[in-house]
Amino acid sequence: MSAAVTEAPGTSGLREGAFGHATSLACRECGHKVDLGPFYACPECFGPLEISYDFPAVTREEIEAGPPNIWRYKALLPVPTDIESSPNTEPGFTRLLKADNLGAELGITNLWVKDDSTNPTNSFKDRVVACALSAARELGAKVFACPSTGNLANAVAAAGARAGIKTVVFIPSNLEQPKQVNSAIFTENLVAVDGNYDDVNKLASEIAGEEEGWAFVNVNVRPYYAEGSKTLGYEIAEQLGWRLPDQVVIPVASGSQLTKVDKSFQELIKLGLVEDKPYRIFGAQAEGCGPVATAFKAGTDAIRPVKPDTIAKSLAIGNPADGIYVLDIARRTGGAVEQVTDEEIRAGIVQLARTEGIFTETAGGTTVAVTRKLVETGQLDPNLETVVINTGHGLKTLDAVSGQVSAAATIAPTYAAFKATGL
Amino acid sequence: MAVSVRIPTILRTYTGGESEVSATGANVAEILDDLDANFAGIKGRIVDEDGKLRRFVNVYVNNDDVRFEQDLATPTPDGAEVSVIPAVAGGC
Numbered sequence: 230m231s232a233a234v235t236e237a238p239g240t241s242g243l244r245e246g247a248f249g250h251a252t253s254l255a256c257r258e259c260g261h262k263v264d265l266g267p268f269y270a271c272p273e274c275f276g277p278l279e280i281s282y283d284f285p286a287v288t289r290e291e292i293e294a295g296p297p298n299i300w301r302y303k304a305l306l307p308v309p310t311d312i313e314s315s316p317n318t319e320p321g322f323t324r325l326l327k328a329d330n331l332g333a334e335l336g337i338t339n340l341w342v343k344d345d346s347t348n349p350t351n352s353f354k355d356r357v358v359a360c361a362l363s364a365a366r367e368l369g370a371k372v373f374a375c376p377s378t379g380n381l382a383n384a385v386a387a388a389g390a391r392a393g394i395k396t397v398v399f400i401p402s403n404l405e406q407p408k409q410v411n412s413a414i415f416t417e418n419l420v421a422v423d424g425n426y427d428d429v430n431k432l433a434s435e436i437a438g439e440e441e442g443w444a445f446v447n448v449n450v451r452p453y454y455a456e457g458s459k460t461l462g463y464e465i466a467e468q469l470g471w472r473l474p475d476q477v478v479i480p481v482a483s484g485s486q487l488t489k490v491d492k493s494f495q496e497l498i499k500l501g502l503v504e505d506k507p508y509r510i511f512g513a514q515a516e517g518c519g520p521v522a523t524a525f526k527a528g529t530d531a532i533r534p535v536k537p538d539t540i541a542k543s544l545a546i547g548n549p550a551d552g553i554y555v556l557d558i559a560r561r562t563g564g565a566v567e568q569v570t571d572e573e574i575r576a577g578i579v580q581l582a583r584t585e586g587i588f589t590e591t592a593g594g595t596t597v598a599v600t601r602k603l604v605e606t607g608q609l610d611p612n613l614e615t616v617v618i619n620t621g622h623g624l625k626t627l628d629a630v631s632g633q634v635s636a637a638a639t640i641a642p643t644y645a646a647f648k649a650t651g652l
Numbered sequence: 653m654a655v656s657v658r659i660p661t662i663l664r665t666y667t668g669g670e671s672e673v674s675a676t677g678a679n680v681a682e683i684l685d686d687l688d689a690n691f692a693g694i695k696g697r698i699v700d701e702d703g704k705l706r707r708f709v710n711v712y713v714n715n716d717d718v719r720f721e722q723d724l725a726t727p728t729p730d731g732a733e734v735s736v737i738p739a740v741a742g743g744c
Contacts (some may be wrong), residue, residue, distance in 0.1 A: 274697075274706060434660075438661045438671070451698050534720065
């Protein structure tokens with residue numbers, strides 16, 4: 230028995246190698262195995278299904294000879310070997326910037342920013358959506374869809390346009406206007422739902438259960454989709470010269486990205502592509518939606534869902550499905566999960582922009598502000614090599630900082646007026 | 653109280669493929685007991701051995717997540733719609 234979410238896309242007629250070296254889906258909770266297909270919940274316990282692989286030998290040279298996007302890691306993803314020949318947004322291989330100015334302000338001697346705001350639709354979501362698109366294509370889906378806090382909707386709508394597949398994206402109706410426009414420009418089918426993200430997510434799950442041929446990227450093809458975040462970890466290691474960083478700070482909404490970065494590091498170690506060494510993983514949340522940070526601090530595994538109330542809307546998931554695994558990883562690696570106020574998030578956005586020339590959205594502001602707090606509270610070692618992940622571009626959340634920064638002076642178009650400013 | 657219960661695909665093997673069934677009970681726990689009486693074994697998929705809601709199942713009464721209400725003691729007024737939905741997520 231398998232947990233089919235839709236009658237179609239189905240598993241009949243799957244071509245050989247449709248999912249690369251993936252072998253099956255396995256429940257993270259109870260280990261129950263399910264055949265590869267459009268399934269995401271364990272039929273035994275509802276636990277999340279995770280992709281299992283039988284990896285071939287992979288060398289650094291083979292990866293380095295690949296394209297400058299996530300497909301250089303295709304042997305480690307649930308995608309076919311001819312993935313590059315299907316139209317897609319070719320995301321990834323974003324810059325890893327040495328952040329000495331920010332490091333000096335935070336007191337961290339060796340700091341890097343992995344800047345995913347330079348992806349095709351300006352967030353890390355292009356990575357996961359590219360993997361979901363491949364799964365949707367292989368499963369014969371007719372509609373490519375998602376519930377989203379904004380970034381995902383942008384990525385799904387753009388990827389669907391490029392792939393020539395119908396897209397329908399569902400967002401909370403109170404989402405920032407730029408994020409709405411960024412999706413509506415790519416699709417005729419943007420649906421604004423009166424409710425928060427959790428309401429939209431619930432609706433998507435219900436639709437996925439009733440409609441045939443719909444691939445909801447983060448619902449019924451979620452196991453494939455989530456694997457795309459591993460490429461962030463692969464890239465960090467490769468760009469550091471095939472070496473794992475000592476510490477990584479990652480924003481946490483559902484917690485999926487953090488768990489996948491950990492998985493990527495473990496895979497690289499097992500494949501012999503990097504040296505096995507200790508690393509610490511830290512999670513960043515907003516106080517207005519910090520159920521994982523709260524549980525971490527309380528030393529419990531019980532994550533109490535919250536009603537989100539924060540400017541960090543891309544992190545506003547009150548009932549994080551992977552939260553329990555975030556706690557496990559933070560505790561296992563000697564990391565932590567911390568949370569900051571909306572004011573600290575705004576300050577983090579401005580600080581990253583003023584020190585490194587990177588305009589981040591609220592999620593990145595959260596990560597920078599949490600990094601500061603982790604140093605101040607002694608939870609993060611400022612003498613160890615540290616990478617912070619910037620997941621999206623600030624142009625998407627202009628409202629968050631529009632009251633923080635403005636013109637230094639408004640002057641007449643004369644030299645005298647300019648001199649009077651003292652600039 | 654008589655309510656309608658929306659069944660996720662994953663559990664429709666118990667309900668003969670029905671996506672919506674009726675049940676009676678004053679709260680969620682009683683609804684689950686009534687469901688189990690008609691569709692033997694279904695309750696064990698929704699709650700664990702300790703009788704608590706499984707971690708990756710969300711139950712809603714009229715669109716309200718029972719974890720924000722009174723969990724399994726959440727009242728189910730006559731005519732209410734109860735939804736059982738696997739937990740999934742988006743975001744980072």
